[in-house]
Amino acid sequence: MISLDWPVGRGGVAVVSPPGAERASVGGVRGGDEFAVASVTKLMTALAALAAIEGGRLGLDQPVPQAGDGVTVRHLLAHASGLPFERAGGHRPPATRRIYSNLGFRVLGEEVADGVGTTFGAWLASSVLGPLGMTATRLASRRGVEEDPAAGAVSTLDDLELLARCLLGRGTPVVGRELFAEATSVQFPGLAGLVPGVGRFDPCDWGLGFELHDGKRPHWMGDRRSAAAFGHFGASGCFLWVDPEAELACAAVSDRRFDDDRWAMATWPAWSDRLPSA
Numbered sequence: 001m002i003s004l005d006w007p008v009g010r011g012g013v014a015v016v017s018p019p020g021a022e023r024a025s026v027g028g029v030r031g032g033d034e035f036a037v038a039s040v041t042k043l044m045t046a047l048a049a050l051a052a053i054e055g056g057r058l059g060l061d062q063p064v065p066q067a068g069d070g071v072t073v074r075h076l077l078a079h080a081s082g083l084p085f086e087r088a089g090g091h092r093p094p095a096t097r098r099i100y101s102n103l104g105f106r107v108l109g110e111e112v113a114d115g116v117g118t119t120f121g122a123w124l125a126s127s128v129l130g131p132l133g134m135t136a137t138r139l140a141s142r143r144g145v146e147e148d149p150a151a152g153a154v155s156t157l158d159d160l161e162l163l164a165r166c167l168l169g170r171g172t173p174v175v176g177r178e179l180f181a182e183a184t185s186v187q188f189p190g191l192a193g194l195v196p197g198v199g200r201f202d203p204c205d206w207g208l209g210f211e212l213h214d215g216k217r218p219h220w221m222g223d224r225r226s227a228a229a230f231g232h233f234g235a236s237g238c239f240l241w242v243d244p245e246a247e248l249a250c251a252a253v254s255d256r257r258f259d260d261d262r263w264a265m266a267t268w269p270a271w272s273d274r275l276p277s278a
Contacts, residue, residue, distance in 0.1 A: 002275070006267050008237065011254035014161040015275065016168060018247050021161060027255075031158035032136060035253040038234025041139070041153035042105055043163065044128055046077060046209020048120070048149075049112050050175045050183055051127040058115040060208075067107045070094050076101075076108040077208040078187035083107070085196075086143075098193025098204040102150035109149030121147040131172050134159040151234065160240055160251035167230075167242045168249040183208035184230050184244075195220075197235070197259050213241075220265060222272030237264060245278035 010027035052058040075081040082092035083104040109120040137155040139147035165171030193204035205214040213229035231241030237254035258264045
C-alpha cells in the first residue's frame with residue numbers, strides 16, 4: 001500500500017502497474033479536483049505533435065523558419081532548437097546545446113496548428129484528450145499566451161492517470177509503436193544542458209518531448225528508475241513518469257510549487273525509490 005507523506009497542503013498520486021492502480025492523497029484530494037500542471041503539459045503537446053506527424057500533416061524533420069535557420073520540428077520537440085527558455089532574443093545554432101525552451105514549445109504549437117488547419121487547442125482535444133477520455137483537461141492562458149502549449153494545462157489526477165496508462169502502453173494508444181519508440185529514445189545524443197531546478201548534465205538526454213532519465217544523477221524520478229524511464233515535471237509541483245522496464249507509471253498533483261524551498265527534490269526521489277524497480 002503506497003502512502004503520501006509530502007509537505008504539501010493538498011496533493012495526490014496514482015501509481016499504475018499491470019495489476020491495476022493505487023492512490024494516495026494529502027488534504028482530501030479527489031481524483032476529479034483540478035490542478036494547474038505546468039510543464040507536464042509538454043507531454044500532451046508532444047503527443048499531439050506526434051499524432052500530426054503520424055497523420056502526415058507535419059514532418060518531423062520539417063523546417064520551421066520562424067524558429068531560426070536550420071531548426072526543424074524535431075529540434076523543437078527535443079529542446080535542441082537553440083531558442084531560449086521564455087523570451088525571444090539570443091539564440092544558439094540548433095543541435096549545439098540542450099536548452100529547455102517554453103518558447104520552443106509555443107512555436108511548436110503554432111507549427112502544429114498550421115499543419116492541421118485548426119487551433120492547437122482544438123487539435124489537442126481531438127487527437128489526444130478526446131481519445132484518452134481526458135474530458136476534464138483543458139489548456140488555459142498563461143503569461144499572456146492563450147491556450148499555452150508549453151505549460152498551460154489544467155488537469156486532474158484521474159486524467160493524468162489515463163495519460164500515464166497510455167504512455168505505459170496500458171491504455172488507448174495515440175501514436176504507433178515505431179514513432180513512440182523514436183519519441184522515447186535519445187535525440188541529438190551528446191548535448192549538454194540543464195534540467196531547470198534539478199541541475200546541469202552532460203549529456204542531458206531528451207526524446208521528442210519526453211525527458212529521459214538515462215544516466216542523470218541525482219534525478220527527480222529517483223535513482224531506482226531505469227535508464228529507459230521518461231516523463232516530465234511541472235513548476236506547479238506536479239509530475240508524471242513512466243518506467244517501462246519496471247512496468248510502472250506514476251502521476252502526481254500538488255498545491256506546492258516545485259521550487260518552493262526545494263521540497264520536491266528533497267521528497268520526490270526518495271518517495272519514488274520506495275516503489276518497485278526492474
